Amino acid sequence: MPHDGAVDVPWLDRTQLAAWVRVAALLEVLPSTLDSQLRRDADVTLFEYFVLAMLSEAPGRGLRMSDLAAQTSATLPRLSHVVKRMESRGLVERRPDPDDRRATVAVLTDGGMARIEQAAPGHVRAVRAHVVDILTPEQLSQLTAIADALLRHLDTSGGMAAMYRRYDDDDAADDADDPSSGNDIRA
Amino acid sequence: MPHDGAVDVPWLDRTQLAAWVRVAALLEVLPSTLDSQLRRDADVTLFEYFVLAMLSEAPGRGLRMSDLAAQTSATLPRLSHVVKRMESRGLVERRPDPDDRRATVAVLTDGGMARIEQAAPGHVRAVRAHVVDILTPEQLSQLTAIADALLRHLDTSGGMAAMYRRYDDDDAADDADDPSSGNDIRA
DNA sequence: ACCCATAAGTTGTCTCTACAACCATCCATG
DNA sequence: CATGGATGGTTGTAGAGACAACTTATGGGT
Numbered sequence A, B: 001m002p003h004d005g006a007v008d009v010p011w012l013d014r015t016q017l018a019a020w021v022r023v024a025a026l027l028e029v030l031p032s033t034l035d036s037q038l039r040r041d042a043d044v045t046l047f048e049y050f051v052l053a054m055l056s057e058a059p060g061r062g063l064r065m066s067d068l069a070a071q072t073s074a075t076l077p078r079l080s081h082v083v084k085r086m087e088s089r090g091l092v093e094r095r096p097d098p099d100d101r102r103a104t105v106a107v108l109t110d111g112g113m114a115r116i117e118q119a120a121p122g123h124v125r126a127v128r129a130h131v132v133d134i135l136t137p138e139q140l141s142q143l144t145a146i147a148d149a150l151l152r153h154l155d156t157s158g159g160m161a162a163m164y165r166r167y168d169d170d171d172a173a174d175d176a177d178d179p180s181s182g183n184d185i186r187a
Numbered sequence C: 001a002c003c004c005a006t007a008a009g010t011t012g013t014c015t016c017t018a019c020a021a022c023c024a025t026c027c028a029t030g
Numbered sequence D: 001c002a003t004g005g006a007t008g009g010t011t012g013t014a015g016a017g018a019c020a021a022c023t024t025a026t027g028g029g030t
Helices: A014-042 A046-057 A065-071 A076-088 A110-130 A137-154 A161-165 B014-042 B046-057 B065-071 B076-088 B110-130 B137-157
Strands: A062-064 A092-096 A104-108 B062-064 B092-096 B104-108
Touching: A014 A046, A014 A110, A014 B014, A014 B046, A014 B137, A046 A062, A046 A065, A046 A076, A046 A092, A046 A104, A046 A110, A046 B014, A062 A065, A065 A076, A065 A104, A076 A092, A110 B137, A137 B014, A137 B110, A137 B137, B014 B046, B014 B110, B046 B062, B046 B065, B046 B076, B046 B092, B046 B104, B046 B110, B062 B065, B065 B076, B065 B104, B076 B092
Parallel strands: none
Antiparallel strands: A062 A104, A092 A104, B062 B104, B092 B104
């Protein structure tokens, strides 16, 4: 534990506990549900799907590893391993960045593009079936606000904020502490 | 699906996409955040914490594997592996169920009890810091309702439905949105 | 009493993730 | 124009999850 000793711990009350228990269960169940759907239908994991999705929308179908990591909420080591596997399956290519020889650019191949186009309908259907269509429009917008608040707080280091913020309706989002100036907000 | 027998391309509109992208990011970030906090502080994963929590509140500090699996939203194979590892670390014990010789009862050891008591304060602090205290009370109750709706749907449509069929002493097969459900984390 | 379908767990294997150590490059400064 | 610190990525390894195959036990039907 970080610090302090026998200080009174702020326990959760019933209401808070009810919320947390459900959220925790959801964190456990939802990813694996979507994961296995994608795996069966298109032989990609949910995370790989996001990698494909981000690349498919990037200019030139390519992104530097660190930008891609930020947009997919992943650590760089994890992304590196994943991209390597995806490369061996012909979904992406890695090439050195001419501008910065430390950097690597991951580029979507035609096969990768075909794969996400094949995977998308089923995935969207699953997201609808398990999430979007279950909630009322009002609940959906509540959920957006809630997730947004949580993410903003978790993102002390910033960076991945750009990923979801570009999917905003009209710009309802302006975060002053966004240091990701090197990122792309074009779209 | 809901209405409009459109089997074609049920794409998400901007609002829905905004919600889903945030939820997906949250699904990626929150578990690993809480996981690594628990690991550093008490050398248990989030999932193991839940196992300990469920057992610590069970009568006799023990539960059958399938009941434990249901309460932790896990599959039986996964739970079996986890419990085996936890047993090797002295946190739980496994003993055959005298009533049903197919069944195994996982029982919390004194060491396991000590471990969760050691882990709880830091974990609760983390849950507060990253989730509960970030949201308004109103948002928290909205979140409860939302998660509840999603879980109810996932449970009945998911593959683990079979595993929930068996509730012996506690027929809460349908505990709906009752916030005072018997599901407690140690808190 | 005997089958056979089903339930409860376990195990094996392969994939994926986390963490830390590591190498290479860039760049600001003297 | 060397050099120390930061930045961008990769890799090794060990731990954790997914899935399928398997074992043992239960229970209902005939």
